[in-house]
Amino acid sequence: MLKIRNAVVFLGLVLLVIVSLGGCKKGKKFRRGALQDSTVYSTKNFTDILLDSSVVNAFFSGFAVKDTIREEVNEFYARRNYQSAWFSKKGMNHAALNFHNQLKNYAYDFADTSFQNHELDMLIDDAENDEKGFLSRTKDVQRLELLMTTTFFEYAEKVYGGIAKNPLDLEWFIPRKKKDYQLLLDSLVSVNKGEHVKEPVNEYYIRLKDKLRIYRNIERQGGLPRIVTNKNLLVKGNIDSSLLAVKQSLYLTGDFSIKDTSRIFTDSLVNAVASFQQRMGLKATGKIDAPTLKELNRPIEYRIRQIMLNMERLRWVPVELEKNHLLVNIPEYMLHVFENGKQVWTMNVVVGKTASQTSIFKGNMSQIVLNPYWNIPQSIVRNEILPQLKRGTSYLTRNNMEVLSGNKVIDPSSVNWNSFTKSVPYAFRQKPGRSNSLGKMKFLFPNSFNIYLHDTPSKGLFGASNRAFSHGCIRLSDPKKLALYLLRSNAEWNETKVDEVLKTDKETGIKLKPPMPVYIVYFTAWVDTAGKINFRNDLYGLDEKLAGEIFGE
Known part of the structure; x- marks a missing residue:
C-alpha cells in the first residue's frame, strides 16, 4: 500500500513539474506553427539546398537590418526547416527573377532607390547566366538567398504596410489589419512560370498604381506644358495661342483624344475641358475659367505627389471591403453606395468646415431616425x-x-x-420639424466622434463645387433615397409608411438589420468606376501633413 501511495505521489510530482515547465514558457514564442499552409508547403515544394541557423546568423552579423526584419527572416527559415526558398538543384527559380523585376518596377514607378542593391543585382546576373557554375559556389548561393529574403520583407513592410507607422497621428481612425508577409512569401516562392501572386493591397491601390506609371512617363517626356493667356475666360469659338498648350496637356492626360494643332476652341475641346473639369471636381462647363486654368497648370510632379500620398492611404485600407457598404469621400463631397461589391449610385454631400472637420473612421449604421430632435453640441x-x-x-x-x-x-x-x-x-x-437643422431624418452609426448622416433644410449648398459647410456631420442631398434604399428589404417600412411618419413631427426610430458598414475616408486622388483618375484639393491640409511623414517635407 505504501509503495502504491509513493508511486502516486511521485507521479503527481512529475505531472506538477511538467505543468510548471509548460507554464513558465512566457518568453519569445513562434507566432505561427511550422508548415503553416498545406497548399504551399507540400513535399514537392521542398528543395535539396539547405542552410542552417548559423548561416543566417552569420549573414546578419555583417548585414544591418531592423530587428523586426531579422525576426521575419529567422521565422521564415525555421518554418521551412532551413530549406532554400529561391533555389533548387536545377538553379534559381522563377520567383527570384519575378521579384527582382518587381523591385526594378518599383524603383521606376516610385522613383525610389531604397531597394536597389548592387551586390544583389550582380549575384542575380551570375545565377541567371551560369546556373551550374553558380550553384557550385555555396557561399554565393547562401548570400543571394538571404539577400533576396531580407529584401522581400523590407519591401513588403514598406510597400504593403505603409511608410507612415501611425496613421492615428494623421487623423485616420479606420482600423488597420496586420498583413501576413510570411504567407505572402510562401506563395511567391512556390509559383511556377507565368503564375501571379496576389499582392495584399486593394483594387483601388492597383488602379492608382497604373495611373502613377502613366504620369511618370509624362514626367520623363518633359511634363505638362505651361498654359499662359491674358484672357479671364476661354470659350467655344475663341482663337488663342494658349489653346495649343491646352490641347497638348489634355491629350497627354487622356481627356482629348485627337492631336489638334489649331488655335481654335473647337467642339471637341469643349468636351475635353468638361471631362477634365469633372475629374477635378469643378463644374463641367467646357469653358476655361480661372479655377480650371489653375488646375490645368498644376505641374506633373504635383499630380505624382498626390497619387503617391493617396497610395500610402490606400495601404491602410482593408484589402477587401464588405460587399455592401457606404463610403463618403470627404474631399470629393460625395457618398458612394456599394452593393454586391459594385457601386450602384452616388449622392452629393456637405462635409465639415476646416474649423470643424469631419473625422475619418469606420462605423456600422444601425438606425434611421425620422423627425429627429437635434441635440446641440456644447x-x-x-x-x-x-x-x-x-x-x-x-x-x-x-x-x-x-x-x-x-x-x-x-x-x-x-x-x-x-x-x-x-x-x-x-x-x-x-x-422636430421642417426647420430642424437635421431636416426630417438622420442616420446613426455609433462612434466616438458624434458624427452621423442627416437631412438639411438648406438645400442650396449642394450645387456648390466646394461643399464644406457643416459642423462636422454629413448632410445628404437626397436622404429619403438613402432611407428607402436601406429599408428595401424591410416589408414593414415601405415608402407609404415612411411618408406618413414624415408628415408628422413625431420622432420615430427604425433599426437596420443587419447594420450597414460606413467608411468616412479622405482621398484627394483616386480612379473612378469609369477608369478615370480624379484629383481634389487638400481640404483639411492632411496631404501636407502626410507628405511630412513619407517625403520628409
Missing part, C-alpha cells in the same frame, strides 16, 4: 447660442429650440445667461 451652445441668449431668449423660440435640465424641459427665461462664460450646465435641443 461647442455650438458656447460659441453660437449663448451670445444670443445674453440678448434675450427669443432666439430659442425663433429656432424652435428648448432647454433641458437633466431630462426636464425648463423655462429659459428663468436662467441668468449672463452668468455663464464658457460651459453651460444645461442641454439644448431643436424640436
